Amino acid sequence: MFVDRIAGIGAIAGGIVLAFFSWKLDWGNWKMPGPGAWPFLLAMIISLIGGWLVFYPQPSIRPSYPPHPRWGKWAMALGTLFGYVFILQPLGYLVATLLLLFVQLHWVEDRQWKGSLFTAVLGAMISFLVFGLWLKVMLPPGIIPIRAGS
């Protein structure tokens, strides 16, 4: 019930904001709907469904809370994903992927550091060979001057 109500309030508020910006895009008229007409209708429906969730929440659906949630690991995994986006271009595919794999294997998945390093190097190298050199995907070279995809 709590989740439904929170989601409902979010949907009402989000729907109103989206409806406002859609209206500004130009509604047009019923004969010739403008670019904002369809998003405006959708935004209104989002708000309506939000109201439905707030006033008629489903009592039977409860989020499943794990007995021992691994919040630290989860946050680290998510942080690594965002970090990867920002280091991919400057460091290049090989180094960024090696770091991503090592952090995921060693710190998120608690695997031994030697095995993690070996798997990370192997994973980054093989994927680089297959995608960069064989399938010619233009992977960012970064600090290692091996140009893939050419």
Add this chain to the structure above:
Amino acid sequence: MPGIFEPLLNGFAIAMTPGNFLAGFLGVLIGTVIGILPGLGPTASIALLLPATIGMSPLSGIIMLAGIYYGAMYGGSTTSILVNIPGEAASVVTCIDGYQMAKQGRAGPALGISAFGSFIGGTFGVAAIMLISPLLAEAALKFGPPERFGLFFFAFTLIGYLAGKSMARGLLMGVLGLFLGAIGTDDIHGVDRFTLGTLYLRDGIGLVPLAMGLFGLGEILYNIEQREKEVSVMATPKDLLPTRKDWRKSAWPIGRGTLLGLVIGILPGGMPAVSSLISYAVEKRVAKNPEEFGKGAIEGVAGPETANNAATAGGFVPLLTLGIPTNSVLALLLAALMLHGVTPGPLLLFKYPEVFWGVIASMYIGNIILLILNLPLIGLFVQILKVPYSLLSPLIIMFVLLGAYALNNSVTDVLVTVLFGLLGYIIKRYHFEPAPLVLAFVLGPMMETSFRQSLIMSPAGSIAIFFSRPISGTLLAIAILVLFLPLIRRRLKANFQTAG
């Protein structure tokens, strides 16, 4: 019938060419492995491999992607039976009796009947596509924009209704998907909509980053938070062939599962997972000894496994003839077809008969390959299951991010994938359904176009055009009835309670 056999034979000739046969073989093999491995379902896998098919011919690409889909349905049962963890959603119910059979030393017959049931359901499903599609395509040719809008609206409502436990949640996800589909440059007026001033969003959000994020990264983030320990896998089972008694018990469930799966598969929102759940409920209800269910009843494996494969095939009918995907995997197949310049819909059968009949023939061949692969290779699949998830999940993450980048050589695509990964985690964590979002995201632009075209062609810009035409009027009336079903049910329940 002569109108079917000749093109079907041509289809077989096309599907048996080395390139197409190899594509089909690789597709079903990859699909089976994906079905076996928990954590990477068919939606994320097809999203991942979609860019790789760009270099292929359209037919080979579609044959491979379709093979992954129905291959995953076959493979999903293996983990359910041997580890008690479903490889993908459609095999959830197989865990109940399949795992119990395995604990009693009958993993072999459980896997065997599941493979045979899948083969029968899949093969009859393909036969149904072949028989129904031409008739449906003929009828759909008469559809104008209002009828198309009515059909999309009907599909959308049914998807919301069937998607999960709460219709409001399903519809919210669906409308969110429609809205996300509206982001980008408006086709008619050329105006940017919700692009936040970025060049990237002018082309709209990509389906592949969205699907890989929601289904791939979302699932992995969820598993990282929830995981307690690695699972133990049973030894490779021997004697895979079901006994005569097993066959006697399974014959009717397989028959009923085929019919049920087909009907549900054709309906929008009728995902294979829904068909297997309903099949299990039906089998339990009609069983002579329902108390055996949950304790290792073979009927509880045969029915659902047949139904999910029949539903998988059934879903191709609306996809190929109306251009309407009934679940998220088919939404990606629709995107793949369009990426290859093939527009699914009533004209597909007439404009690209080689694609239609080639895919049909490849599905017959694929089902036979799967039956041959599944039983002898079970030992290999058990070994794959022994690869620890803690090793697999970082590698899956790497492939998802690499796939996202490879699409357009764009880091922004990677960022979008990660953002949708976070959304996918939240959706899964709080029991919302990602499938309506993806389906609506794909249907959205087509739905908007038919909505606006209908209003332009109406005499005074009136929405009465949707209700004044018989087909669109009927479809909209049914959709509105579906929308009010929860309210009607609540009222009826209250009335019954008042009446004592």
